[in-house]
Amino acid sequence: MSQLEELIAVWLPRQRWFSGKGIPIQQIRVENFHTLASAGPDGPDLHLLVVRSGQRGRSSRYQVLLGSRAPRSLPPDLARAAIGVCPVSGKRQRVIYDAACDGDLTGMLLERFASPGGNGQVRFRTLPGERIRTGAAGRMLTGEQSNTSLVFGEDYVLKTFRRLWPGPNPDLELNCALSGSPYVARPCGWIEADLPGYAAPTTLAMLQTYIPGAMDGWVLATTNVWALLEGTGPERQSAFTEEAALLGRTTAEVHRSLAKALPTDVLSPTAVAELADAMVERLAMASAEVPELADYAHLVMEAYADFSQVDEPLPIQRIHGDYHLGQVIRTGAGGWVLLDFEGEPTVPVRERQRLSSPLRDVAGMLRSFDYAAGYLLVDHPSDPGLEWAARSWARHNREAFCRGYADGGGADPEKHLAVLRAFEFDKAVYEVLYEARNRPNWLRVPLESIATAVSVPPAAR
Ligand SMILES: Nc1ncnc2c1ncn2[C@@H]1O[C@H](COP(=O)(O)OP(=O)(O)O)[C@@H](O)[C@H]1O
Ligand SMILES: [Mg+2]
Known part of the structure; x- marks a missing residue:
């Protein structure tokens, strides 16, 4: 395993959304690594990873959103989100951390929906006629078990799917089929990626209207x-x-x-x-x-x-x-x-x-x-x-x-x-x-x- 994979192997089992708790991780492999945004030479940079974890012959895929910055440039309020220090995307030593905790990075993630399109194998999509309002930082919803949702002001929820299965996620599929119904939160867009070995794109996240005060x-x-x-x-x-x-x-x-x-x-x-x-x-x-x-x-x-x-x-x-x-x-x-x-x-x-x-x-x-x-x-x-x-x-x-x-x-x-x-x-x-x-x-x-x-x-x- 690379240094990055070693660090993820320690961090992953501690996440609420990790579904293989209690069974030792034998292997972590980063299958996809994409840098979605960068704020300058010291960072922060936003990376989207698909990792495969191997546990007693069972393998599962997870989505990991990582932040990286120059060493010693992690703000104190992000200390708890730190994962470790290792080389990342050609830069020698970077501190890596959970990007969902960093308002700058979640804001950059939303920004990407304003100019939808591809970044290699990762694509940001919006529904026809949708103009995404940017500028807000994402705040993590607490209390969730299996995914990580970020709320942007009173406008949007971005639900990032953690355990990944190849293909379209039924949450997106059914919400789109129900679009226009007053009984669902209107879907606005999604993130998808091509996973190795699969023809159909896999849904990584869904952007929906946020319903405030519910x-x-x-x-x-x-x-x-x-x-x-x-x-x-x-x-x-x-x-x-x-x-x-x-x-x-x-x-x-x-x-x-x-x-x-x-x-x-x-x-x-x-x-x-x-x-x-x-x-x-x-x-x-x-x-x-x-x-x-x-x-x-x-x-x-x-x-x-x-x-x-x-x-x-x-x-x-x-x-x-x-x-x-x-x-x-x-x-x-x-x-x-x-x-x-x-x-x-x-x-x-x-x-x-x-x-x-x-x-x-x-x-x-x-x-x-x-x-x-x-x-x-x-x-x-x-x-x-x-x-x-x-x-x-x-x-x-x-x-x-x-x-x-x-x-x-x-x-x-x-x-x-x-x-x-x-x-x-x-x-x-x-x-x-x-x-x-x-x-x-x-x-x-x-x-x-x-x-x-x-x-x-x-x-x-
Ligand atoms: N569009 C939304 N508007 C308001 N609250 C939401 C919205 N989407 C999710 N939430 C809140 O987040 C919680 C978790 O969302 P959910 O999609 O059920 O994620 P999970 O798959 O982790 O259960 C919901 O129970 C609700 O309280
Ligand atoms: Mg739920």
Whole structure:
């Protein structure tokens, strides 16, 4: 490995967005290195790298934005972003650091959109008629896990995709398909690059309009649950139920727009039975690892059997794919806006582009209502009264969301319970495995959802 690669090998595993945590990095290879901008002989210079990390025979690609400056010229407020000192692009010794932390460099990145076009294999693109306003420095959004988003004033968000899969990113693809919808943030441009060995360009970043003053759906929901548990919020609770219904309607509208703009199909009963088989397999694997789940496995199996016997063709289309309360924001005036159509970033893009039932997104959001209700009780001593209140919050909002979804023209969840229940269990089983491995004290949230759902026959829910 070069000196630069050695430094990246130490820095990469400490980044929140690095998805291979806990497994030693054996190799780092810089596959693409582009200098996007330079401010003079001492820098700062802005570099965009695609690096491939090798871990126990598994290899993944990541995007790294690096700054470089002459040694000892790093301003003190960037000391925490420093990665090390090494030769960079023909200059002998440079201090390299995380460019996302440097307002000068993020400003230079936005600047590049004002004169779109190529720089070798990296290209800046804008949508027709788009004139990018420059001059602002990018401020990193906190709280993100899998990517790095920079907010420019109140104008734009530049979402840089960290884990890279060859080809167009579904976030850009679906946002462009939905362009003009009041329920998404308007896409303005993107950055793409040619990766060695792939004909189609790979999306590196997406520039979208920023929606100022919006509230994150997860924060809104959990604040509402909190008020309820504190005994201060019965009237606020009903206010949130209206929000849940509006979110359901908005979700249905977005699904309909996606179905209009992009391919659709139907799954035959045989294909549905194959989906059910895959669910059974995932359940068996999770039950073998988490004994608490095994107690309910036979009841979940019954739901999968009901699903496999659905004898109507199941409509499929492009969907959100990773839908939950943290992926929606409530704007001051206009209602809900859906974000992050990337799907699950650790799953190869080709799989994420597969058509699926929109009820899978509905199931994702229903799981999220259970999480919002259960999460505040995770480290709380057992209290049947609070648990009942939390469950009833989840039930009311789940029902409101489903009602809104049907009112908005989506498939009525009440009429497709066998499908919805199977998707929901499948998601909850995934959560059980995730929590058992990563956050054992949260395990009770999906387990309690499964226990409650299997104990109530569908007709009585
Ligand atoms: N266009 C936007 N306007 C306002 N806030 C945004 C916008 N895009 C993203 N955000 C905020 O950033 C958070 C993370 O964005 P998201 O696209 O979901 O990234 P990630 O893939 O890392 O989850 C969102 O939950 C939201 O709070
Ligand atoms: Mg997100």
